[in-house]
Amino acid sequence: MPESSPPSTAAVLVIGDEVLSGRTKDTNSGYIADYLTEIGIDLKEIRVVADDGDAIVNAVNALRASWTYVFTTGGIGPTHDDITADSIAKAFGVGIDVDPRAVAMLRERFPNPADLNEGRMRMTRIPFGADLIANVVSKAPGFRLGNVFVMAGVPSIMRAMMDVVGPQLAPGVRMLSESVRADAKEGDIATPLAAVQKAHPGVAIGSYPFMDDQGFNTNVVLRSRDAEALAAAKAAVDEMLAGLR
Structure with a gap:
């Protein structure tokens, strides 16, 4: 049977001009989606915004008010256009400054003080x-403020950070799925499939x-956290498709 309380929800905010221009292909949101699905958290929204402070602030505030968790990727590097940390601070109405804990982490990689430019x-x-x-890859940390997790845009670093973030999340019942090859065109199954959906609203x-x-x-894909309901709906889809052949 499904869990009594609703599952946690999440959004991903991808930050960076390079993603919007097509120069960098976003793979982080797909990875996060797979990660969350495995632990029973529903990803509800993915947004991409430019390296623009107001855009980041507005998106963060909208998403954190709507969903249980928000995961941002990108914009926490060393260059002038890496403005995510400042924008997150503005969104939450808090200050920002050099953090001794972060400096200690970075010194693990750069023990020579001269290298900390x-x-x-x-x-x-x-x-x-x-x-x-x-960040076990390059030592420069991400951070969590409230329900917002701020992570690097480099995929290998973001994935390492997700391994750190994962235990902090409230897992739910994993979503189950079934896929059925229809051997029919989508338009030919649209009406009978709608009838199956109406009969199996869960x-x-x-x-x-x-x-x-x-x-x-x-392909007909069915998803539910209730194994019995999923099995019943799949049987109805199989019966419907058999009747069309």
Whole structure:
């Protein structure tokens, strides 16, 4: 049976001009989506914003008010346009400054004080009241403030940070899924599939067209946290498809 309380929800905020220009292909949001699905947290929204302070502040405030968790990626590096940390501080109405904990972490990688130049020290500026997210790859930390987790944009670093973040999240009942190859075009199953969905409201049913060497086809995907409900809906889909053949 499904859990009595609703599952935790989440949003991903991808930050960076390079993503919007197409120069950098975002893979972080897909990774986070897979990660959250595995632990029973529903990802409800993904946004991409430019390296613009007001855009970041507005997006963070909207998302953190709507969902249980917000995960941001990008914009916490050493360059002038890495403004995520400052924008998060502004969104929460707190100050920001060099954090001794972050400096200690960075010194593990750069023991020579001369190597902690102005650019690298930018990565030690943390909003007041934030908890740090360790970075085993390059040592420069991310941070958590409230329900917002601020992580690097470099995929290998972001994934390492998610391993640190994961135990801090409230897991739910894992979403179960079934996929059925329809051997039919999407338009041919649309009406009977709608009837199946109406009869099984506790199961999310979607149809996804594709092409292979046999031409147009459709996958029907069913999702639910209730194994019995999922099995019943799949049986109804199988029966419906058999009747069309």
